[in-house]
Amino acid sequence: MDEKIIQCLNELIALDLACAAAYEVARGVCKDEEIQGKFAEFREDHLRHVAELGEHVRRAGVEPPSALDTKGVIIQGFTTLASQEDRTAVLAMRGNEELSNNAYASALQAGVPEELRSLIAANFEDERRHMSWIRGAVLLRGWDVEQPELRELSAEARGTRRAA
Numbered sequence: 824m825d826e827k828i829i830q831c832l833n834e835l836i837a838l839d840l841a842c843a844a845a846y847e848v849a850r851g852v853c854k855d856e857e858i859q860g861k862f863a864e865f866r867e868d869h870l871r872h873v874a875e876l877g878e879h880v881r882r883a884g885v886e887p888p889s890a891l892d893t894k895g896v897i898i899q900g901f902t903t904l905a906s907q908e909d910r911t912a913v914l915a916m917r918g919n920e921e922l923s924n925n926a927y928a929s930a931l932q933a934g935v936p937e938e939l940r941s942l943i944a945a946n947f948e949d950e951r952r953h954m955s956w957i958r959g960a961v962l963l964r965g966w967d968v969e970q971p972e973l974r975e976l977s978a979e980a981r982g983t984r985r986a987a
């Protein structure tokens with residue numbers, strides 16, 4: 824397998840590992856059982872991607888990543904900081920899903936060999952399903968408004984709010 828393709832697969836694996844770690848963090852702060860259940864399910868999907876893509880990398884004689892890289896540590900750290908409760912956890916994961924949706928979309932456009940294409944396409948569909956559920960959850964719960972903490976921060980920065 825082309826070295827470029829192996830690198831592309833390893834990047835997807837690293838991002839799937841990061842998303843799995845982020846879901847773990849986000850699930851830990853959620854109280855809503857439906858969200859917890861979905862986050863557990865999505866985490867499993869990401870881990871399955873890690874295992875299945877890793878298989879192809881190994882077959883090419885390369886050891887796939889098994890721990891978070893620098894970007895993964897940042898994603899996990901950001902998710903830990905941003906996730907305070909259900910709403911902020913879902914919004915943080917929406918950002919992470921955007922990254923993984925884009926990464927899979929780029930991989931599909933990168934001209935992967937035929938034997939990998941269906942696997943990457945299937946994973947991309949998982950990512951689209953994750954994003955679609957998150958978008959629905961945000962709408963359903965009325966979280967599709969500017970985050971109150973951002974409004975507060977802006978008011979503070981403009982000096983229109985006195986410090987308590």
Ligand SMILES: [Fe+2]
Nearest residue numbers: 920923950953
């Ligand atoms: Fe995902």
